[in-house]
Amino acid sequence: NWGASYIVDGIYEEAYYYTTQNGYEFLITADSGTVWADCTTDHASVSLYGAYLTTQDMEQIVEYMAVSMRE
Numbered sequence: 001n002w003g004a005s006y007i008v009d010g011i012y013e014e015a016y017y018y019t020t021q022n023g024y025e026f027l028i029t030a031d032s033g034t035v036w037a038d039c040t041t042d043h044a045s046v047s048l049y050g051a052y053l054t055t056q057d058m059e060q061i062v063e064y065m066a067v068s069m070r071e
Contacts (some may be wrong), residue, residue: 011031012029012030012031013030013031013032014028014029014030014031014055015027015028015029015030016028016055018037018059018062020062020063021063024039024041024062025039026038026039026062027039028055028058028059028062030054030055030058033051033052034049034050034051035049035050035053035054035055035057035058036048036049036050037058037061037062039062046065048061048062048065
């Protein structure tokens with residue numbers, strides 16, 4: 001992992017780390033109806049963007065996607 005990402009307090013309505021069942025850590029942020037998820041490993045960087053999704057929707061998406069990510 002390339003290290004932790006830091007968020008300035010108050011920039012997003014929500015910002016937290018979500019770890020998938022396979023151990024991939026995603027930074028999930030949400031603001032004004034938009035949700036982002038970012039994960040960086042030694043060999044890959046994944047960024048997702050979704051409009052009009054909840055953070056729970058994004059958790060389900062990254063959970064499914066993380067099943068097929070390979071190191």
